[in-house]
Amino acid sequence: MAETPLQDTQPQAGSPETPSVVEVLVDAAKTNIQKVQEYSKLSFRSLANLATSPRYMQDTLAQMDDIGVGSLPIVLLSGFFIGAVMVLQTGAQFERFGQSSLTGDVVAIALVRELGPSITGLLVAGRCASGIASELGSMLVTEQVDAMRAMGTDPSRKLVSPRVLATLITLPLLTTISVFVGLVGGMVASVFSLRLDATAFWERAIAVLQFSDVMQGLSKSVVFGFILATVGCYQGLNVRGGTQGVGRATTQAVVVSSVLIIVADTFLTKIALFFADKVF
Amino acid sequence: MMESPSRFALTPEKSREAVIQFSDVRIGFAEGEILRGVSFSAQPKETLVLLGETGSGKTLTLKIAAGLLRPDSGTVDVLGERVSQMSERELLALRRKAGFVFQEGALFDSLTVGENVAYRLHEDHVNEEEIEPRVREVLEFVELGHTQKLLPSELSGGMRRRVSIARAVVNRPPIVFYDSPTAGLDPITSQTIITLILRLRDVYGVTALLATQRLQDGFALANFHFDSATRRVRRDTKPEKPSAAVTRFLVLRDGRIYFEGSPEELLAANDPYLQRFLI
Numbered sequence: 001m002a003e004t005p006l007q008d009t010q011p012q013a014g015s016p017e018t019p020s021v022v023e024v025l026v027d028a029a030k031t032n033i034q035k036v037q038e039y040s041k042l043s044f045r046s047l048a049n050l051a052t053s054p055r056y057m058q059d060t061l062a063q064m065d066d067i068g069v070g071s072l073p074i075v076l077l078s079g080f081f082i083g084a085v086m087v088l089q090t091g092a093q094f095e096r097f098g099q100s101s102l103t104g105d106v107v108a109i110a111l112v113r114e115l116g117p118s119i120t121g122l123l124v125a126g127r128c129a130s131g132i133a134s135e136l137g138s139m140l141v142t143e144q145v146d147a148m149r150a151m152g153t154d155p156s157r158k159l160v161s162p163r164v165l166a167t168l169i170t171l172p173l174l175t176t177i178s179v180f181v182g183l184v185g186g187m188v189a190s191v192f193s194l195r196l197d198a199t200a201f202w203e204r205a206i207a208v209l210q211f212s213d214v215m216q217g218l219s220k221s222v223v224f225g226f227i228l229a230t231v232g233c234y235q236g237l238n239v240r241g242g243t244q245g246v247g248r249a250t251t252q253a254v255v256v257s258s259v260l261i262i263v264a265d266t267f268l269t270k271i272a273l274f275f276a277d278k279v280f
Numbered sequence: 281m282m283e284s285p286s287r288f289a290l291t292p293e294k295s296r297e298a299v300i301q302f303s304d305v306r307i308g309f310a311e312g313e314i315l316r317g318v319s320f321s322a323q324p325k326e327t328l329v330l331l332g333e334t335g336s337g338k339t340l341t342l343k344i345a346a347g348l349l350r351p352d353s354g355t356v357d358v359l360g361e362r363v364s365q366m367s368e369r370e371l372l373a374l375r376r377k378a379g380f381v382f383q384e385g386a387l388f389d390s391l392t393v394g395e396n397v398a399y400r401l402h403e404d405h406v407n408e409e410e411i412e413p414r415v416r417e418v419l420e421f422v423e424l425g426h427t428q429k430l431l432p433s434e435l436s437g438g439m440r441r442r443v444s445i446a447r448a449v450v451n452r453p454p455i456v457f458y459d460s461p462t463a464g465l466d467p468i469t470s471q472t473i474i475t476l477i478l479r480l481r482d483v484y485g486v487t488a489l490l491a492t493q494r495l496q497d498g499f500a501l502a503n504f505h506f507d508s509a510t511r512r513v514r515r516d517t518k519p520e521k522p523s524a525a526v527t528r529f530l531v532l533r534d535g536r537i538y539f540e541g542s543p544e545e546l547l548a549a550n551d552p553y554l555q556r557f558l559i
């Protein structure tokens with residue numbers, strides 16, 4: 001490359017400012033620990049705020065409409081097809097042993113315990129964690145959050161708590177709907193592809209479910225809802241660097257909340273299976 | 281000039297009743313220290329005009345005064361409370377007594393103009409029946425009564441600035457911080473906004489801290505007053521100043537108060553740096 005006056009940013013080898021590897025690692029660890037700390041603080045505050053007024057119920061209702069009702073179409077559509085595809089995949093295996101009536105059991109358990117909560121959680125994370133992050137991020141960079149503070153409003157009460165509460169309430173509902181529609185989808189698929197009797201499928205699917213399965217599914221969806229709302233809010237309220245930062249925060253919100261949901265799912269499954277034996 | 285005590289130099293007795301008091305406030309970022317020991321105080325009903333080049337820290341000073349930012353060191357007292365040490369929760373209560381006009385307006389862009397202005401009244405749990413007339417009144421005051429149903433994005437920059445002023449003063453706060461209210465506006469609109477600030481000062485008697493890059497703004501505030509009887513803005517006649525309001529200038533330079541004094545003192549100052557501002 002030709003030498004031009006613009007090339008003055010070349011890293012100078014061996015310059016005294018070059019930080020050592022250890023320093024870089026320590027710095028990175030420090031910033032990450034700080035982020036986790038800030039995130040925990042925000043999550044805790046979002047719930048603690050609900051104990052005292054002001055509570056902004058109007059905003060919570062608006063968010064429930066946006067997050068709950070707004071997510072309904074994608075949850076319905078994906079729920080139906082996931083139920084159907086589960087039947088197609090497992091039915092073929094059961095058919096080999098002439099046990100195709102067992103399909104209903106498997107699909108019901110899989111949907112209620114696992115696929116319902118996690119798929120709904122991931123879908124709503126994709127839709128709402130990103131929405132929350134970009135909305136709060138844009139408000140932050142245009143100083144609207146500061147304007148709120150300047151007028152005596154606590155942004156964690158006005159912006160964070162309503163979103164967290166709305167998600168905590170709506171995600172279990174969405175999950176329930178998704179599971180139901182999934183079972184309908186499974187029933188349709190089993191009637192058409194496995195030639196099973198619709199009532200038989202439905203009866204088996206319901207009969208196999210235990211209280212602990214339902215509890216497992218619902219408690220997962222509550223945790224997933226909390227994760228996606230708090231991660232969305234945290235990313236939005238910690239935007240650095242203008243519009244580009246908002247874009248980054250939006251992506252980050254989806255990535256981080258999705259990964260956390262999947263990781264949390266593993267641990268919750270383990271815990272739920274433990275309690276299923278002991279308690280229920 | 282710098283050394284000679286200004287006409288309004290603070291006696292200790294006076295500073296006790298100051299509405300806003302900065303003592304040796306410092307704040308810095310990664311790039312270095314921006315405010316390096318800023319001290320000043322504002323008396324009740326006084327308008328302090330904070331002059332400075334771009335990047336001199338005017339916005340920072342205002343945000344520190346409103347408790348939106350915490351200084352690295354030094355103390356800030358507003359209405360007798362130590363803002364620089366209060367928790368965010370206590371600050372929220374104090375901020376209800378102050379209006380803040382942001383440099384970029386910072387209007388809630390998904391709310392209508394009327395909702396923006398009403399926001400603070402809702403927060404203060406003002407009666408619903410009372411909100412509507414008060415919003416209309418303050419919007420009439422800034423001559424934007426017809427825009428109540430519009431969104432901020434449907435307004436011009438100057439109109440947005442006026443809505444922002446309306447929003448800041450709707451609950452009649454005793455203190456208003458104006459951050460560069462005329463920046464980037466044409467001279468006529470700037471004049472409209474300065475007139476508005478004048479009226480607020482002379483009708484409601486607010487104490488104001490006004491950041492600006494334009495010296496004219498300060499002189500307009502110093503030399504004119506709003507006559508409530510005739511409802512007109514008039515030039516002050518020399519012998520007796522009709523407005524009790526006092527306008528003082530503060531010039532920020534290199535993170536310190538470079539000059540503090542009355543408009544006359546600023547005009548008389550024989551300082552090359554200040555001369556550059558006068559052009």
Ligand SMILES: Nc1ncnc2c1ncn2[C@@H]1O[C@H](COP(=O)(O)OP(=O)(O)OP(=O)(O)O)[C@@H](O)[C@H]1O
Pocket residue numbers: 309310314332333334335336337338339340341383460493
């Ligand atoms: N959050 C921040 N992080 C890092 N630096 C900042 C931050 N806020 C302000 N600064 C720096 O502080 C300096 C003063 O900023 P400030 O906004 O107070 O300037 P100003 O006097 O209001 O300028 P203008 O007249 O252009 O509005 C600038 O150099 C800016 O880079």
Ligand SMILES: [Mg+2]
Pocket residue numbers: 338339340383459460
């Ligand atoms: Mg500024």
